[in-house]
Amino acid sequence: PEFGVVLLKTVDSTNEYAKRLVRNHQRLDVVLAEEQTQGRGRRGRQWQSPYASNLYASFVWPVTEGMRQLEGLSLAVGLAVLQAIDDLGVEDAGLKWPNDILVGEEKIAGVLLELIGDLADQSHVIIGVGINVNMQRPVEEIGQPWTSLRHQLGGYVSRHDVYRGLLGHLRRILSVQKLEGFAALRQQWDARHLWRGRSVELSSGVGLVKGQVTGINDRGELGIRTSRGEEFFAGGELSLRLA
Numbered sequence: 001p002e003f004g005v006v007l008l009k010t011v012d013s014t015n016e017y018a019k020r021l022v023r024n025h026q027r028l029d030v031v032l033a034e035e036q037t038q039g040r041g042r043r044g045r046q047w048q049s050p051y052a053s054n055l056y057a058s059f060v061w062p063v064t065e066g067m068r069q070l071e072g073l074s075l076a077v078g079l080a081v082l083q084a085i086d087d088l089g090v091e092d093a094g095l096k097w098p099n100d101i102l103v104g105e106e107k108i109a110g111v112l113l114e115l116i117g118d119l120a121d122q123s124h125v126i127i128g129v130g131i132n133v134n135m136q137r138p139v140e141e142i143g144q145p146w147t148s149l150r151h152q153l154g155g156y157v158s159r160h161d162v163y164r165g166l167l168g169h170l171r172r173i174l175s176v177q178k179l180e181g182f183a184a185l186r187q188q189w190d191a192r193h194l195w196r197g198r199s200v201e202l203s204s205g206v207g208l209v210k211g212q213v214t215g216i217n218d219r220g221e222l223g224i225r226t227s228r229g230e231e232f233f234a235g236g237e238l239s240l241r242l243a
């Protein structure tokens with residue numbers, strides 16, 4: 001079957017657009033936009049999406065293997081984005097659990113996954129990826145430290161090249177994830193975790209956990225050594241910061 005691409009000049013959010021199409025039973029694989037007027041980040045944040053500067057993409061991924069295909073999926077996507085960024089020549093990029101891509105302390109890309117439909121039925125995951133490509137200062141302050149490929153590489157970067165690299169890595173990693181599960185990617189992911197061994201605070205709806213990052217398990221959960229021993233935490237609405 002062909003690979004369906006929609007390229008928009010402007011859109012509220014490529015994730016929202018992809019969701020609307022899937023709900024209307026239209027087949028497509030990726031939505032790209034030059035600009036988003038309501039770009040969304042994780043945990044209800046905004047994602048700055050200036051015109052023609054960056055990559056805003058949402059991939060539509062059918063869930064055929066049930067829950068197992070979803071475990072660790074957002075981490076797997078982060079790894080694919082990181083590999084695409086590595087290939088462009090960025091040094092010292094890494095991951096922050098669950099799916100931030102950073103250079104040092106500065107964010108260069110982010111991933112937002114949304115599930116549509118329930119697993120009993122035909123469901124899909126919308127895989128939203130935002131990569132800061134040519135965005136330059138000064139822009140409106142984003143509220144968290146950020147960088148872009150252009151800042152890192154010292155010159156204009158072709159979004160076409162970024163997209164092509166991303167698509168290649170994403171296809172490969174998503175097929176490993178589907179056939180073998182996240183367990184097959186865990187070691188590669190952990191090796192690039194910038195916060196491994198660091199002292200952190202993890203906040204969730206129920207409270208604050210303090211401890212040291214150990215590693216992640218086969219389900220993509222984060223291990224933290226607390227006063228009670230090693231405990232694992234699943235993604236969702238957790239927020240992790242250095243203590």
Ligand code: BTN
Nearest residue numbers: 013039040041042110111128130
């Ligand atoms: C995050 O790190 O908070 C996730 C950011 C995800 C941004 C991308 S840009 C394409 C897609 N459309 C959106 O509205 N968000 C994602």
